[in-house]
Amino acid sequence: MNTTDTRTVSFTGLIRLKLQVVNGWSLSLLFIAFLVAIPVLVVFGFVFVPTGEVWSHLVETVLSTYVLNSLWLMLGVGSGTLIIGTGTAWLVTMCRFPGHRILNWALLLPLAVPAYVIAYTYTGLLDYAGPVQSELRELFDWTTSRDYWFPAVRSLGGAIAMMSLVLYPYVYMLARAAFLEQSVCVLEASRTLGKTPFQSFRFVALPLARPAIAAGLALALMETLNDFGTVHFFAIDTFTTGIYRTWLGLGEPAAAAQLGACLMIFITALVMLERHSRGRAKFHHTTSKYRRIKKFELRGLRGGFALLACFLPVFLGFLLPAAILLGWTIETPEEWMNAAFWGLAWNSFVLAASASILAVCVALFLSYGVRLHPTWLNRTAVRAASLGYAVPGTVIAVGIMLPFAWLDNQIDAWMRSIFGISTGLLLTGTIAAVVFGYLVRFLSVSFNTVEAALGKVTPSMDAAARTLGVPPGKTLLKVHLPIIRGSLLTAGVLVFVDVMKELPATMIMRPFNFTTLAVRTFELATDEQLAEASSAALAIVLVGIVPVILINLAIARSRPGEE
Amino acid sequence: MGLKLSSVSHHFDGHLAVDDFNLSVGHGELVCLLGPSGCGKTTSLRLAAGLEDLQQGTISIGGRMVADGVSSLPPESRDIGFLFQDFALFPHLTIADNVAFGLDKMADAEKKARVLEVLSQVGMETRGDSFPHMLSGGQQQRVALARALANRPNLVLLDEPFSGLDSALRSQVRDQTLHLLKKSGVSTLMVTHDPEEAMFMADKIALMREGRIVQFGPPADLYCRPVEEFVATFFGEVNDFESEVGSDGHIATPFGGLESAGLTIGTKVKVLIRPEALILSSDDSNNEVEVMASRLLGRSSLIHLKGGEGGHFHSRMPSNFLPKEGEKLGVKLDLTQTFVFPAK
């Protein structure tokens, strides 16, 4: 009797397993997740494709340079963002000094400036021909560059400085949130146990905030590895430029994909590190009571130092470059007071708008699907689909172009053999392909936002709607959508701005003769027409301020106790 | 028949939360599912609602089979009302829209009339245009109840519907809810972990432990005729001690011998005596006990007694009965509240 029982259990269990996969939501979810994961899978797949000589040629000649340069860059930008981000976060959350309230949000502003834009700006400012060196030469009667020493902007060090200046806000943002979250009680306990404020920071606050800081650092480093515009402009050979060159210069897609795979293995390690630290972050909240932080008063010289320490990153990372761009834009009205410029802006807008709408819809579909059917398979699929943010744009471009070109060839051959018509390239080099690339890369941005918002709608809302006779799809429309409307908008804006700034994937995948603001900036800057590039760059920066405002509003809303 | 669960079992990752569960709720009957935390009450309720996929067994609602372990009706097709612990009112809809949420199939005028009708049944007809966050906890509970009843479901399921309310409000809302459910004549299954609440609300109580029903019947049955020790102790504090069936066929206690109820001589037994079954008086001198302390608890007094060899008992006497420490009193045993079970 017992045996029959067990058999019934496992039999119905089997049917249930099948039902789980077969239901419509899960099936579409798996399909979409698979589609989005294709580029990454393709790139990894190329690890197994023999490329023989090209690869050994790469290994012999440039690979070590790529690896070394990328490593130095990561080390430099890592330390830079860590010091600036953590230091300023501590000062603004724990201390009171002149201007701390404004700096609290202003410190996020450099987030609006893409690394390549700040690189062009400073090059224009500090290069041999730039105003600073010219002024110095005039002042001291130097004639050539041999008469004096001046740090070279276009160098590894320069690239590190540029990227640190615009990427530190990732660390700042998460570190600040972590410091605010910490119960003031632990810090006070540390003080009563005889530690100075600095020692409390060093031995209590910093270790507690470590997972958050690590997460911010991981984001900054991913952006570093993703960067193409800066390193290309500074002529520093990294993985990203290497992939670009192997693909377009050498015409070796397989080798490019393999370089991409190397890079991704590297990034996977980073992501795992970040996940690991985030896992521990769960144990963070030791108390649910929120106590307003009693800020430490910094007066006189110390206040001045704090102000300077927090103001410099904002000044160098945002105010100065923005002012220079504005100046150049005013000097070059012919660049933007014409239809061509607004055509570029329109192109950027169309791409960004369609990508963000698509990304939000897909994110909504995926996160709601997992909420309905939180099976292991669905959760894994969705996680795989939102890995794109960790994958550099160049790699994604390669991962999309290869299968699309293959598909185009297949369709073309098939159509020719059956109907005698050549269809040419249907997918490759179309707007659709570009938008798909953005979806792959930025899906996780919208997904995280949407998922967090859905998480705040209690599951009993779903259950209530269902028991009241409303099926799942309609529940999404009638209950969830109205509740999370605001977050959907935020998610859309975040993706919009990321697309506006995106350079490498756009460069590789864009249709022939199709140019966006970012591409235009890059092209003009590469031609050394830095002033002419300024209007497009400024437009990107201005749009980039929107999410900074959004993030500030969100933080302000979630922390009622913070002044 | 309002609801029938037959041989239902349910496990979460190998952990058996509901184990061979059988329960029926008659038409118009109010049944309470009672049990300690984590015993599977919520899971049973969610299975009945279809919010959890049935793994084994069958479920029928209003005589219609809704799940048999292979195929199952989704919750929206089961014709039920569910009242959630956190009420789950939709924050973006007004009270009236919340109540009208499930009334899609009605014409507008009919819908409006029905919304007004149920809202006035719970005394909330004037708040139709308010939003949920503008209501107090008790008001939200009433709206949620109105919403669950609006579509005239076959069955209403309530998951700890009063636990979100403070104690003063709770008894009042409990009373209103009971009368409304009884008046609408709907079959109801309600989950609670409070035995007093269960006795207050229920026509029948199903007491659960570790995924199984231990006893099912009218509240008086469970209170006065518990089938095992767990049932007796769940409904309140008891004095317990071990004893055995003596050679005279009686069970010795400090308060006199008890009938052995068919147990063989020498059987080890557990004796359970509710505090109110130890009735103290100064004139009865058959069984004498010594008072250790006495306290007034409001409606009753609790007297700590020394009895037998180092035994310590509690007696609960009505109103203000406060004998002095060290006083010797006679005790009489109320046999309807004294239970004997074979020891394990």
Ligand SMILES: Nc1ncnc2c1ncn2[C@@H]1O[C@H](COP(=O)(O)OP(=O)(O)OP(=O)(O)O)[C@@H](O)[C@H]1O
């Ligand atoms: N979604 C789930 N995943 C895994 N285990 C679960 C899940 N829901 C419930 N359980 C487990 O099943 C058992 C029964 O849970 P259930 O919520 O039904 O208890 P309950 O009687 O309602 O308890 P309480 O009175 O605390 O609400 C518990 O051991 C619980 O840990």
Ligand SMILES: [Mg+2]
């Ligand atoms: Mg429960």
